[in-house]
Amino acid sequence: MVSLFDSIHSLGDLVKLVTSIQLFLFFCLSDVSCNSVAQKIYVELNNTVPCVRLLNATHQIGCQSSISGDTGVIHVLESEADLEWPLSKGPNPPYMVLLESSLFTKSIMMKMKNASSRVAGVVVVQKTSPPEFSPHTTCPNENTGVYTETYDHNLAHCNTTVWNPRGNGLSYEEFDSPVFSLKEDNETEVIKQCYFDHNRVVNGSGLQYPLCAMQLFSHMHAVTDTATCMRRSSMDFSTSPVMVCDPLGGYNVCAFIRPYNSTAFGHKENESVVIAAARLDSRAFFLEDSTGAEGSVSGFVTLLAAAQALREATQEAPPTRNILFAFFHGEVFDYIGSSRMVYDMKNNMFVIDLDNVHSILEIGQVKTCISINVWTYKCMDIRSNNNESVTNLVKNLQSSTAGLNFSLVETDFSQPLPPSSFQRLLRARAIPGIVLADHQTDINNRYYESFYDNAAHLNLTYPSNLSPEEQLEFVTDTAKSLTEVATAVARALFKQAGGNNSQVNKINADPKTVTQMLYGFLVRSNNSWFQSSHQANALTYLVQYLLANLTGTATNLTQSQCKKPDELPNESTYLYSYLWVQGVVPPNSTQRESFCVRTAVRLVKAVSPAFDLGDYISKEYSTWTKSQWKFIKARIFLVASRDLEMLTLGVGVAVLFTSLLVTYFVRTKADVLFSSVREPNNAAY
């Protein structure tokens, strides 16, 4: 007798059977590696960003997982009080804690760090921005700037001004469990659905197995500090050494207005250069997620616009002094790029040296600002010509702002310089210079060196009905104010380089270029303007090609000639570099109009001099390295109860022993059991 309930139950089972077959076949046949049980068990998460391990001369920071991954039962944290469950109350440790970005605070992370036996890892889901969050230290680059203990005790270690008062130092903590970051997308929905289906506590009763769990793999090869990992890297005796960690760094982008022979290093007689500097990089807690809109992008976009503005004027009436546009990479990690350039200059490995440098103008953090603050370095030296040069520079800058929509304020004498590349140059030689920034005392950035320093923080708002291409062209307010700053900077540089005063008012930055650059670097880099320069994603190459496009000249060379221009009579690779630019797609065709651009832009290797010198415990230079790893992945699955596993094992052992006994018994009694046919054989049947 089959009751109605049983028949509905079996119908439900039948439906489940059919759906599961269909689901299985769908997953099965849509993929080449099909019919695998693994596909019924695991769901791989593809869009994850891990926290990786970084090392310097004394510490290791970042996160590490065990070599076979860390598994934990998923727990979605709802508030700080909810931490009780994974830390003490929960019955199935270890837990994998899933947080939203508003709960990603130092106190919660520290509590989980201390309970590492119960917390297998942390996953942060990027949702809403918290009101303020800066994982950087309160005193950035405190040991590698110009204010050391020996220089002035009062100014060292941020004793006068704490540059990043909101900093909680989370980026510089060490975690021995993996921390991953996920965006809010389909994969996160799958995780939350799994959690709600299996892991929710109902009315205080115990959780029913199977539970939803997650496994994170992010095993880092390097440990302890840079010296240890460099020693381990070189210990391999094979021909191709296996590196355990890589020094951080990249390339600086440099461009002279009047290029020099790139093979002639050292001092250049009678050459005086004004350096215009900006920094390229930024960081976040999750290294790949760094955006740095206010921190770095605003600065180097302004400098790029200034470089474009100066192009016409410097070609018509070249000024007496040369101008070097320098974009430094790796500044956030103890000034890698600028220390490298200073080292090269001191050791005759760069086309100019420190004697050739006349003055420096650095663009720091600039946002939508009404007033820009001019930070000057007041020299303790009794020789006053430096102070005079600085005053001249400030005067040039002040006069350049005439007719523009912002004002220049000189900061108080007692304030030290903010963290900037200028500090590294000052460490080597007292060169006159100024730093432009939009803050008066501390760096007024709520999201300094964090993931939330993005387009929204820079107030890049576009009207909602625009297509991506229209957004690219739309001039935002931010772009307008940055253009003003760029114009002022360009004019000041021109005057500082001894250019003709009558030409100054013709120098104007282009707001369209500025807004296109802001859109490309902060909103979508896959736009038509960036694609027409270079189809690359790396920041350095984008800046290189942009600078080339903005300051170089287009030539008629073909692609093969562009690769080897020395064969042509008028071209020289000593002075210029030749880059093949993709070009725009004209409206009536599909082929890009590519061309070869002759430019003075060069990429200069920016790796800390500590690695050239082999001094891995250097206090002078940056010693930051990044660990290597084999693979990084994350996956979710269900885990069964211990009881079921032990039951399976028990049944297996019982079956094995029973079958051994029965077979032995049957074999010894075989002649009795199977007696109807007698065979003369030597093996017992």
Add this chain to the structure above:
Amino acid sequence: MTAAVFFGCAFIAFGPAFSLFIFTIAKDPLRVIILIAGAFFWLVSLLLSSLVWFIATKATNAQDLTLQKNLLIFGSIFSVILQEVFRFAYYRLLRKANEGLAAISEEDGPPLSVREMAYVAGLGFGIMSGAFSMINTLSDSLGPGTVGMFGDSQYYFITSALMTLALTMLHTFWGVVFFEGCERKRWWVIAVVLCVHLMVFSLSLLNPFYVASILPVYAIMLLMAVWAFFSSGGSLHNITLLWTCRKSNAETSS
């Protein structure tokens, strides 16, 4: 699902086959050869039938799910038929070989009876069939996760192992019965074995409705065990003899 499940399922699926091998086959090299050759024959039959299925799936629309499911069923039925065909082919081969072996043997008559060869050949088929059913699943049971994310039952591993055990034993019994039927020229036995094999296959289609698939398969296995026992020379009289023998042994020793 971790090492406990791995070993548990491995013991369930391969424990009886392993003990049969250890106690009845390992000592005699000729039996080992016949076992391995039998496994090879089963493997060739699987290869040919999967070739047919593979061509069929590639030639048709991969997105049509019901068609693919039907092709899978068709392929499996074809495989079952081909397995029985190869069992018959192996029987013929062994008969021929047996005559040759008898000629070169030192003793009077063939070294192995047809019954022994039947049992060993069936076990060979069973072991290979079990290996192919279970090894893939076993390797995935070592990881930390268990089946269930997409709505499957969490008893997947245990039931796979139980089915594999049943299938191995069934192949052994079918081997015994089949060869005995061929020897006695009872061709209806072949048809019955084929039908039972098809019935077991169709029962396995009822997964994950495990109650409806595993219990009937075990019932069929018991029936086949009884049939194989009787067809290989056993009888109820022998069992009672065994029982009284033990009793008398127990009496004399006590």
